[in-house]
Amino acid sequence: MIVNPLAFFSNSIYSILFFVVITRSAKLIGRNERSMTAVFFTFSVTSLALSYLYWLAYDLLRPEIRMPFAANEVGEMACNLLLASALTTVFSEKGMASYKEAIWGIALQVACIFLWIGWSGEWIQDIVSGIAICYLVYMIVKALIVSEAFSRADWIFQGVAITALVALEGLTFALVGDLNRAVDTICYVLIFVICAYYLYKAFAAFRREADSKVLLSISCVGFLYGMNAMYMSSEPIYYAAELFDNIMLLLTAIAVKRVVMDE
Amino acid sequence: MIYAENILICISVPLIVALFFIEGSAKRFTASFLIGMLICLISAYISGFIDLASGMGDEDTAVFISPIVEEIMKFLPLLFYLLMFDPVDDNVYLSALGIGTGFATFENCCYILTAGADKLIYIMIRGMAVGVMHIVSILALALVICASRRFRVMSLSALLGALSFSVIFHGLYNLLVSEPGLSSFIGYVMPLLTAIFMYFPYKKTKTL
Numbered sequence: 384m385i386v387n388p389l390a391f392f393s394n395s396i397y398s399i400l401f402f403v404v405i406t407r408s409a410k411l412i413g414r415n416e417r418s419m420t421a422v423f424f425t426f427s428v429t430s431l432a433l434s435y436l437y438w439l440a441y442d443l444l445r446p447e448i449r450m451p452f453a454a455n456e457v458g459e460m461a462c463n464l465l466l467a468s469a470l471t472t473v474f475s476e477k478g479m480a481s482y483k484e485a486i487w488g489i490a491l492q493v494a495c496i497f498l499w500i501g502w503s504g505e506w507i508q509d510i511v512s513g514i515a516i517c518y519l520v521y522m523i524v525k526a527l528i529v530s531e532a533f534s535r536a537d538w539i540f541q542g543v544a545i546t547a548l549v550a551l552e553g554l555t556f557a558l559v560g561d562l563n564r565a566v567d568t569i570c571y572v573l574i575f576v577i578c579a580y581y582l583y584k585a586f587a588a589f590r591r592e593a594d595s596k597v598l599l600s601i602s603c604v605g606f607l608y609g610m611n612a613m614y615m616s617s618e619p620i621y622y623a624a625e626l627f628d629n630i631m632l633l634l635t636a637i638a639v640k641r642v643v644m645d646e
Numbered sequence: 647m648i649y650a651e652n653i654l655i656c657i658s659v660p661l662i663v664a665l666f667f668i669e670g671s672a673k674r675f676t677a678s679f680l681i682g683m684l685i686c687l688i689s690a691y692i693s694g695f696i697d698l699a700s701g702m703g704d705e706d707t708a709v710f711i712s713p714i715v716e717e718i719m720k721f722l723p724l725l726f727y728l729l730m731f732d733p734v735d736d737n738v739y740l741s742a743l744g745i746g747t748g749f750a751t752f753e754n755c756c757y758i759l760t761a762g763a764d765k766l767i768y769i770m771i772r773g774m775a776v777g778v779m780h781i782v783s784i785l786a787l788a789l790v791i792c793a794s795r796r797f798r799v800m801s802l803s804a805l806l807g808a809l810s811f812s813v814i815f816h817g818l819y820n821l822l823v824s825e826p827g828l829s830s831f832i833g834y835v836m837p838l839l840t841a842i843f844m845y846f847p848y849k850k851t852k853t854l
């Protein structure tokens with residue numbers, strides 16, 4: 384018996400999608416020195432695929448038993464760390480021009496980790512996987528600054544919108560009843576407004592054939608946000624956030640291809 | 647019950663003696679092979695301890711804890727070798743394969759002594775599944791390490807990422823083979839397919 388048919392179906396579809404991305408990305412390996420980015424990206428997506436497959440297999444084999452800890456999150460952690468390493472091969476400059484964006488980004492991510500702990504109660508697991516995500520946040524902010532992918536207005540919009548989202552999500556812990564539901568609804572609206580914003584930025588960059596580094600940094604920030612949006616959402620809205628996240632992963636794969644071919 | 651320490655001594659002694667008479671790559675591989683067998687034993691101790699301390703039970707420990715313990719234990723000697731001797735890529739691969747092979751060999755020896763070796767088909771499945779799985783997981787680790795060294799992005803994130811990759815691969819294998827039927831079959835085939843899939847990136851990365 385399958386506990387959640389929708390989860391089973393979406394995991395199956397995404398596993399196939401990842402397999403396609405992995406084979407396409409693996410073909411880039413060995414072309415030139417830049418293909419090291421493809422090496423890390425291939426391993427990163429493979430880790431994510433293994434994580435999905437783990438969940439799928441667990442759902443099939445032990446539908447009634449809760450995992451003692453979410454072992455598949457090890458795969459997600461590998462994905463984040465290896466994606467950060469892939470970015471390091473492109474944005475290898477030491478330090479960055481401004482640290483305030485990175486500090487703010489990491490602070491927001493830490494706030495998200497506290498929210499996850501509040502929701503799940505899994506202290507150690509959320510902190511360990513959160514540290515890996517914080518490093519990815521640092522690398523993505525560095526990529527965005529170095530590639531100059533975002534204007535000042537974009538930075539302000541992101542800062543305000545995501546801070547408001549985290550604050551409102553925090554507020555739901557203190558509220559009960561109708562007020563709680565109202566704030567929760569506002570949070571979901573805000574989550575998908577930000578998703579739409581990242582989708583627009585990514586597609587606009589692809590349409591105007593922006594520099595491959597710009598494409599890579601925008602698609603990666605979308606992927607990172609999508610991951611947080613997934614963790615903030617409950618079913619069935621979770622699947623919409625998951626769809627957004629995987630669209631961003633596809634765009635990242637295309638950006639990686641451009642990075643390798645540009646050289 | 648088997649006496650794993652005695653088995654280790656029995657297999658190790660000829661190899662240790664051989665170490666004095668061989669040089670170069672053969673010596674490096676044999677030494678790594680010995681280390682692989684030793685860390686297999688230590689991993690079993692640690693997993694056994696966690697099993698007793700947490701009360702998770704044998705099956706849950708094998709599915710959830712052993713992959714983490716075993717992959718970390720395989721990673722540690724490789725990390726030590728990298729940091730202390732700064733070897734060339736070929737030696738990293740050689741040592742990684744030695745550790746993986748030693749680990750798998752010792753685990754298989756203990757399994758055969760426990761479960762018997764009368765059914766050739768099971769022994770072949772065991773050899774081609776677990777044996778290859780340990781090699782694939784540590785080879786993936788070595789591949790990422792060598793790639794990051796070559797591009798001068800050798801960092802904690804790359805190392806931990808590669809380690810986590812090995813853990814999830816090993817964890818998925820253990821989960822699939824924990825139940826009989828189709829899932830076991832997929833689990834047994836998975837390492838061999840991954841080995842074939844990894845062969846091409848491995849060759850291409852080496853030519854860069």
